[in-house]
Amino acid sequence: MGTTGRSLFLGAATLLVCHAAPALAVTVPGRRLFPVLNRTPSSSAVALTFDDGPGAPTENFLRLLEQAGATATFFLVGERVERTPSLALEIVRRGHDVGVHGYRHRNHLRLLPWQIVDDLRRARTVIEDATGQPTRFFRPPFGVFTLTTWWEARRQGWQPVLWNRWGRDWEPHATAASIAQRIGEPEAGDILLLHDSDAYSAPGSWRKTLAALALILKQLEATQLAARALSELLLDPGSRGQEYVASPHAGQRRSRPAVPQAGRQHASTRQKEVDSCVCW
Ligand SMILES: [Zn+2]
Secondary structure, three states, X not given: OOHHHHHHHHHHHHHHHHHHHHHHHHOHHHHHHOOOEOEOOOOOEEEEEEEEEOOOOHXXXXXXXXXXXXXXXEEEOHHHHHHOHHHHHHHHHOOOEEEEOOOOOOOHHHOOHHHHHHHHHHHHHHHHHHHOOOOOEEOOHHHOOOHHHHHHHHHHOOEEEOOXXXXXXXXXXXXXXXXXXXXXXXXXXXXXXXXXXXXXXXOOHHHHHHHHHHHHHHHHHHOOXXXXXXXXXXXXXXXXXXXXXXXXXXXXXXXXXXXXXXXXXXXXXXXXHHHHOOOO
8 A cells, every 4th residue: 555545544434433422421431532412410309301202102101201390301303203293292291301313213323424424413403493492402212423523413402312221122033021120229419211112123122121111200200309300400491402400499399380382493593502501
């Protein structure tokens, strides 16, 4: 290989490493370079998060959460919101948060930078149009960040969120008991990952997750831990995402502002919120 060939090879290798480096955010050292929320500062509640919806099963999860007096954060997939926008709105109406999980459920390591940017912007538009609310939280499909994913999430003003407990409920052999066992005994500040849809996992897996959720909620009740949406644990209610602080009301149910009519948010308003959001 000549000098030019070597330089090209090294350049391509460097680009590839930079592209994939934020994927390390799943590790403790990686989070120092690419800060991602995997716990909250709450001393009395855990954050329940659900990925891959909305879908027909979502209603079952909303009902169970309501019965338990719990709120959660649903990371929505844009292409699924397009199919059932009313479900996305219903999630917000019931007092839960929605976050962005991409427009399509693709591993970003397999996408080109402009495809990632397009996917995330499209997801934002679809989800905000359906819910009438600005999006503040982001979790990439499979929890995998690339450099482009990372910078675009920052540009959009989103708080990147991973988790520190999961039920591995997408696996074909998972059972309600195994999911609850994997979640273990949550502590205050934990972020739990479950799925309210089987759109990208084993068919019918949501039924096992739903049964596991009942067990997990009982466990939380026994240990006097509340289950709350991320915004209740992180956001100053008046700040609209500008400042992340431990809410003094964490662990208590608080009333939420009225949900505005779903509809396209004016572009300049949306950009203003992006520009003014300090999430790190
Ligand atoms: Zn997912």
